[in-house]
Amino acid sequence: MSLRIVVAGATGWVGRALITAIAAAPDLELAAAVSRARAGEDAGTVAGGAPLGVALVGSLEEALTVPSDVVIDYTAPDAVAAHVHAALAAGRHVVVGTSGLGSADYGAIDAAARAAGRGVVAAGNFSITATLLKRFALEAARWVDDVEVIDYASPRKPDTPSGTARELAEALSEVRRPATSLPPETLAGLPATRGATIAEPTPIQVHSLRLPSFVLSCEAIFGAPDERLVIRHDAGSSPTPYVAGTLLAARRVVERVGLTRGLDPLLVG
Template identity: 65%
Template structure:
């Protein structure tokens, strides 16, 4: 069965890779694409490829006016929630690739999706190896009480923590045991030095030139430590396969599913 796709953020870092991958996939069709700065252009030419005969929409309303099965969002953290809710209201399944949403945002999206009877898959990172990191970390958290997350990115990344780190911290908080470390509120000195509390997990965001995207989960137990780390490269290619896996699976459910690792089985 062919799946028609609306791609929001088509000329972005990941969006360009997705345009090529969707058009090359025999079971997928790129029905609509949105990118405000490239509005009116052919989406193939706008993303550095051959002409595809599909004009880039300049607004969400214009993109959603074209029928499709699934909406993929790789836009901006400030826009993705509104885009997701609008797509759900239009009866579309949604794959959220943009980071920056909070747990409260996801609750609202889940409620809207269940009411509309559509599926949503959201992941802070659609890399298969990043999904494996999350899977292994969630398993370890059931056996080791103390865990913290370190999130690395370039100095230009606007959101903290990264979507990968935020999602990981929230999901760790759901399964982990009580920490043995001293509570942040009982510390002497600047409590901010212990990072931000996301759910029940401390997260530290490093933003420096020379870093791309990395996420490290640190576990500590008496006389031993465990580190699970994912390092991304400089291209968007690792995120394509996971995004398309989500596109192919999102209509199997109603409501929100978080984390690409939940699809790996």
């Protein structure tokens, strides 16, 4: 039996590519697709392909009236938390590709998912190579004391830092050793120029650049006496890198209960 998928944000950059990939996958079925701006149009046509016989609807609530198994959300930072809770309340598993959620949001989502007996996979970046950036950086953090994170994106990206950078910094803070640099709050001048501090349990400084010519890049910079290591991921202008990881998460999330942060736990084995 095919896994029935709802795509929220179906006319977005990644959403359109997901519609095409789901239509081509023998084990997946597009149950519903959400887009307020294009409601009533055929999802396949909007994605640039053949009609699929699935009309876009204007809200997730409407999409949840159709039988489905997994909701994939690629919408907006101000909508994603409500979407996740609505999907869980309706008995769906959820894959979250939208960035902008914080640790408090994730705690509430984990609790709601466990109460519902459903799984949620949320990743700042579903790219396989971005996942490897995180894996390699966590290994380096066990050996090098000082690390900071820089993320780069287009000037129109609405959230800062990016989900990729936030997730990386939060993971690094759990394994890193104390830094040798002075804490930002002890500095004179403009301490804010040292970036934002993600501080649980061990502080990590994160710096966000928003400039034309960037799609999404993220780097972890490690410094030791007389040497330096930079681990960096750069994304191009195509959504292709995110589609395979998102659909991997959709296939695996039905086996889980509670929140899974990042794609890397799904790559084990």
